[in-house]
Amino acid sequence: MNIGxxxxxxxxxxxxxxxxxxxTGGVVETTREQDFEAYTSLSKRVPETVGMIQLEYGAYEKDYDAGGRITRVDLExxxxxxxxPDPAK
Structure with a gap:
């Protein structure tokens, strides 16, 4: 199974x-509640203030290959x- x-x-x-x-592999999909328990960064937050998007497996592969990192989500x-990364460094 592949999970984005x-x-x-x-x-x-x-x-x-x-x-x-x-x-990928022998993985199972987790619920939002399970994620809030598993990740410290989420457990410290009020759930109603947190949004979530699920990406398709393999989505944005070229961005990741170029060293890209998702830092924000466009709210609209x-x-x-x-x-x-800065190519000059």
Whole structure:
């Protein structure tokens, strides 16, 4: 089974709180409640203030290959926004 990443974000700012990452093999889908118990970054939050988007497995592969990291979620479109490393460094 292949499971795409879940991106949990602050509903007021769009800042990413937790990216669960993609999983493959003998994995099972987790619920929102299970994630709030499993991830410290989520357990410290009021659940109503946290949004979540689920990406398809393999989505944004080119962005990840280019070193991109999801740092925010666009609150209007609910699309992930990437930050890329500075090529000058």
């Amino acid at each position: 990443a879940k991106i949990y974000f602050d509903k007021s700012t769009g800042d990413v709180i937790e990216n669960t990452g993609e999983r 479109t609910l699309k992930p926004l990437f930050t890329y």
